[in-house]
Amino acid sequence: MLDARRLRILREVARRGSFSAAATALGYTQSAISQQVAALEREAGVPLLDRHRGVRPTGAGEVLLRHADGILARIADAESELRALREGDAGPLRMVAFPTAGASLVPLAIARFRARFPRVELTLRPLEVPDGRAALEAGDCDLALLVEDPEESGPGGWPASPPAAGRSSEHAGGGPGGRDDPFARVHLLDDRMDVMLPADHRLAGRRRIRLEELRDEHWILGRRDYVPDEAIFDRACRRAGFEPQMAFESDDYLAIQGFVAAGVGVALVPDMALVSVREDVVVRDLQHPPSRRVVAALDEQAWRSPAVDAMVELLVETASEFARRRVAARRDRHR
Amino acid sequence: MLDARRLRILREVARRGSFSAAATALGYTQSAISQQVAALEREAGVPLLDRHRGVRPTGAGEVLLRHADGILARIADAESELRALREGDAGPLRMVAFPTAGASLVPLAIARFRARFPRVELTLRPLEVPDGRAALEAGDCDLALLVEDPEESGPGGWPASPPAAGRSSEHAGGGPGGRDDPFARVHLLDDRMDVMLPADHRLAGRRRIRLEELRDEHWILGRRDYVPDEAIFDRACRRAGFEPQMAFESDDYLAIQGFVAAGVGVALVPDMALVSVREDVVVRDLQHPPSRRVVAALDEQAWRSPAVDAMVELLVETASEFARRRVAARRDRHR
DNA sequence: CATCAAGCATCAGTGATCCTGATCGATTCT
């Protein structure tokens, strides 16, 4: 196969009009140029340079030079894109997020990210948590936003960078009740869960509610296999000393709002899902509110581009602002 | 610089999904593939393949693969064009010819050539003989049609090919009165020169004229520095025992016809320039007609593509037919 | 005409690179 380095040499020779000049320009000796050109001509089976009067490309040389520019330009493109990718300001960044995050937290982070890294090709797929985990495992995405049950997972934290020495696993998973997946997790926020009641519910006027007070209600919850909501809820009820009666499961918090409004039951909803709340339902704090943990997960094995790191950092920042704003919103709710 | 061979390996690995399969496909061992991919990743500074579960390209790998196809395709293009060029059925063929040939003999040869080698990019520049010789010398053309004085040049013939053994040089130039340029010459035809008279000239009715009979005429001839016509004519006159009186020089045979028709003088014109003859002039044979030699000249040093060889051969054929046709036309002229 | 400088070709030597074959560890399938 034609060697691009030799094409570069040929081009330089043609451009400069002499082997020696090309050698100087490329940092070789004249001897090396001569040998490489000879090798290229041997390979081509045709003389490429007319050495008789100066050095000029022959017809065949012209033909090859026409291609050489294109080939070398494309190689240079590939190299510059690789360089950009290595430095984080270009290339693909494939994100997945569970739908609620994809509609609330993530857009904020992405807006900032795009401003800072306009050339990164950022893609976001909203995927339910198990699918997101699978995508990460399959290498189909670089970064996944997941919700998890805080009592099933470790404390979470910034993952140690793989090539660095002394990799501490204290932040990563694998602690008590650790997970069996190899992901690094970064804690973004604890998504507190509130109770949603029909606006005309007997407890709607209360500022804070104890879970036991709702022991006789029918409950509407997110689907068990998508979000950890139900597991968290079950445990909370058990601790409150009752067994909840389930009315419906749904994977859509808007649908859940609809059920609550219609009087089908009450719901435990994560704060994050409350970016829009219908008029005919109210949201009230629980006394000991459970929460679910929102994390950014990465493949600890895989190389992390600077873009991914930057995105994680932005997510952390954005999440903390988001949490502050939610606390404020919670305060307003009670006025 | 990125090595195209490595890109090919990367592509094959990505396509087949395993190092071993790629190794088999490319005729390497798995070890070689592994090492080459590792080298490519080192060079790129980024992991390109995710080896964890099967082998899949990472984001960076995808980026590089996107370029790899383009790069490899272009290299393949260049190679196939080189191959075609080596085999003669593609690539450039740059011809120059003196204007008279460019308007008579050459179009016939080119028509046949194009039918046989449609993919060769054939270019023809009409250049006066000295310019054509310079172009050939400078390597600006592959083949030049020249007119020469037969008494200044050797017999002409098929040039000996430099690398081939046992190619007889008996036909080649370099005989008595040889030239100082390094061109190989192939004799195409002897372009006989006739005398052109005004239609009302006193000798217009004659079938054949002796040069001496025109000793008192004024002569119109092609320019000395462009064509050998004048040198040939001078010598003929000297042999006929007189010194010609010159009226005009012109580099255009149509202009010469105009002068003759206008009665400015008579002219010695090469047969080849008589593809079109005005009504108000006549062309008559000389008794011992001088002739100029039409040759195809090539740079003996340069590599001769099969296309050039084919063109030379076609020119020889075409020239002999052309000469036959001219003889017939000459016969008709006298009826 | 002799000399000199510039330029390409060639050769031997050396260091880098590439490939093979063997082996190891990990993973998957049976």
Add this chain to the structure above:
DNA sequence: AGAATCGATCAGGATCACTGATGCTTGATG
């Protein structure tokens, strides 16, 4: 558990690329 597959790694040998020296040709200069 055992076999099979796959990638990583290592040592060794072949090849390749480059350097530095030398020779030859050409064109300019005194």
